[in-house]
Amino acid sequence: MTLQIHTQWQRDDFQLAVDCTLATQGITALFGRSGCGKTSLLRIIAGLEPRAQADVRFNDKVWQDENNCVPLHQRRIGLVFQEPSLLPHLNVRDNLLYGFKRTPVAERRLSLDAVTQILDIDTFLERPVNALSGGQKQRVALGRALLASPHLLLLDEPFAALDTQTKSEILPYIRKLADEFAVPIIFISHDVREIQKLADHIVFMEQGNIIKSMTIHAASADIHSPFFVENTPAAVFEGELVAAETPGSYVFSDGAVQLRLSLPTPKKCNQKYRVRVLATDVAISLHQLSGVSFQNQLAAKVLKVTPFHAHCLITLGLPGEHTLFAEVSTYAVESLSLVEGKEVVALVKAVALVE
Numbered sequence: 001m002t003l004q005i006h007t008q009w010q011r012d013d014f015q016l017a018v019d020c021t022l023a024t025q026g027i028t029a030l031f032g033r034s035g036c037g038k039t040s041l042l043r044i045i046a047g048l049e050p051r052a053q054a055d056v057r058f059n060d061k062v063w064q065d066e067n068n069c070v071p072l073h074q075r076r077i078g079l080v081f082q083e084p085s086l087l088p089h090l091n092v093r094d095n096l097l098y099g100f101k102r103t104p105v106a107e108r109r110l111s112l113d114a115v116t117q118i119l120d121i122d123t124f125l126e127r128p129v130n131a132l133s134g135g136q137k138q139r140v141a142l143g144r145a146l147l148a149s150p151h152l153l154l155l156d157e158p159f160a161a162l163d164t165q166t167k168s169e170i171l172p173y174i175r176k177l178a179d180e181f182a183v184p185i186i187f188i189s190h191d192v193r194e195i196q197k198l199a200d201h202i203v204f205m206e207q208g209n210i211i212k213s214m215t216i217h218a219a220s221a222d223i224h225s226p227f228f229v230e231n232t233p234a235a236v237f238e239g240e241l242v243a244a245e246t247p248g249s250y251v252f253s254d255g256a257v258q259l260r261l262s263l264p265t266p267k268k269c270n271q272k273y274r275v276r277v278l279a280t281d282v283a284i285s286l287h288q289l290s291g292v293s294f295q296n297q298l299a300a301k302v303l304k305v306t307p308f309h310a311h312c313l314i315t316l317g318l319p320g321e322h323t324l325f326a327e328v329s330t331y332a333v334e335s336l337s338l339v340e341g342k343e344v345v346a347l348v349k350a351v352a353l354v355e
């Protein structure tokens with residue numbers, strides 16, 4: 001499935017100049033500085049800018065060309081914004097059914113039951129929407145968009161108004177939607193942590209242009225990725241959890257790399273998780289250590305030493321062609337003679353790892 005976009009759209013002194021083909025499987029994130037054109041691009045995809053010069057094709061359908069612009073509802077796109085735009089006079093059930101009832105029967109692919117169970121909103125269907133928390137409202141907004149059986153879901157900073165805890169709670173729901181209902185999702189976010197947890201692909205934008213489009217794993221393994229210009233570099237692993245002997249302790253494995261994690265809340269095992277490892281949580285030793293609290297000691301090879309602010313960033317190669325970053329002092333680089341090709345041990349605390 002592909003989404004082809006070609007546009008030269010002048011908005012006063014800003015120009016969106018994009019010529020790209022996006023794979024629309026899974027979750028794609030649009031990332032870039034404020035004002036780089038992410039919302040403008042989303043509006044073009046949604047069909048909200050019929051006067052813009054744009055050519056947009058979704059699979060074999062022409063959504064926009066110089067003669068025609070198919071409106072939003074005919075594109076079968078679900079849109080969710082930062083502020084959930086629910087209908088205040090209706091309860092949760094009626095909000096959810098709003099789009100569903102307007103969807104032709106033959107086009108309905110999802111049921112109220114399936115959607116409300118996946119989003120955990122089945123217990124408060126009769127409640128008025130103004131009696132919901134921000135996170136609950138956002139889940140209802142997602143449910144409502146989904147029940148119109150969209151071919152594509154566009155989310156414009158859907159979690160920006162939520163606190164960190166609520167955000168962490170809602171992210172797994174988005175993953176479930178993409179996996180279980182196979183709805184392609186494109187979302188805008190400024191939050192690297194959120195993107196590394198959720199996205200399969202990432203599109204980097206700068207000053208109205210797409211500068212790179214790549215898998216999340218490639219973007220997370222590249223120290224020069226635009227991700228890390230203003231954020232601490234972090235590696236991403238995707239695998240499954242197995243409960244370990246002590247409560248709260250788990251072993252995460254992606255087949256090649258095993259990590260011991262200590263998590264504050266119980267987790268279901270044998271399902272997919274992503275683990276982020278921040279460069280600031282990784283230390284380097286020349287040997288395996290005994291009598292230390294680091295529970296993860298991973299054999300690694302120095303791939304690259306990059307000056308990073310006042311420190312150095314070591315890119316480490318792990319089994320399975322995985323990459324890990326370690327932020328260390330220049331003194332450590334010199335005293336441990338950390339040069340390309342050197343075999344070392346990466347030390348990671350179990351408590352530093354969060355899924």
Ligand SMILES: Nc1ncnc2c1ncn2[C@@H]1O[C@H](COP(=O)(O)OP(=O)(O)OP(=O)(O)O)[C@@H](O)[C@H]1O
Nearest residue numbers: 011012013014032033034035036037038039040041
């Ligand atoms: N209605 C408008 N008319 C003219 N210019 C606009 C309009 N809306 C936005 N712009 C300009 O278009 C540019 C891109 O805006 P856009 O909202 O697409 O960026 P963004 O990357 O989504 O930003 P943010 O992350 O802050 O939401 C900005 O320079 C903005 O000032």
